[in-house]
Amino acid sequence: MIRFHYLSLIVQITRKITLLFSSMFIYFIYFTPSFRVSPIGICSLIAAKVAAMADIADSLNMVGLYMATVIAGLLIHALIIIPVLYLITARKNPVRYYVGLRDAIITAFGTSSRYVYRVQNSSRHFVHSCRRFFTQEIEKKCHPIP
Numbered sequence: 001m002i003r004f005h006y007l008s009l010i011v012q013i014t015r016k017i018t019l020l021f022s023s024m025f026i027y028f029i030y031f032t033p034s035f036r037v038s039p040i041g042i043c044s045l046i047a048a049k050v051a052a053m054a055d056i057a058d059s060l061n062m063v064g065l066y067m068a069t070v071i072a073g074l075l076i077h078a079l080i081i082i083p084v085l086y087l088i089t090a091r092k093n094p095v096r097y098y099v100g101l102r103d104a105i106i107t108a109f110g111t112s113s114r115y116v117y118r119v120q121n122s123s124r125h126f127v128h129s130c131r132r133f134f135t136q137e138i139e140k141k142c143h144p145i146p
Contacts, residue, residue, distance in 0.1 A: 053059055083094035098105075 050056065083098075086092070086094045086097065
């Protein structure tokens, strides 16, 4: 059996190694010129592959079918599987849950701002009948908006 002292030592070593690798990665991002020009290299590789294609329309058709398959899978997951699981586990109406999240979903699809968190907190108050104090405290601590 490993003693507590050795476990804390392993945790400290792991934290130091994580800090070391994080600082190395930040150094390579900010001070190495190859990371600054890598988008140009990636675009060049993609352009070379597109130029080497025999039938671009057929490839785009396959990509479109792939996108349609992924979107259909996400819709089936979001509109059928998750509500059924919510109905079975929580024994509550999932339609009421989605109606409460309506404003947050519209804001999330309409913009990429941090305003979504405020709308989600107001929706959370409606849907889950949380006390307004708790939702305001979560908003202040987790998602501060200047």
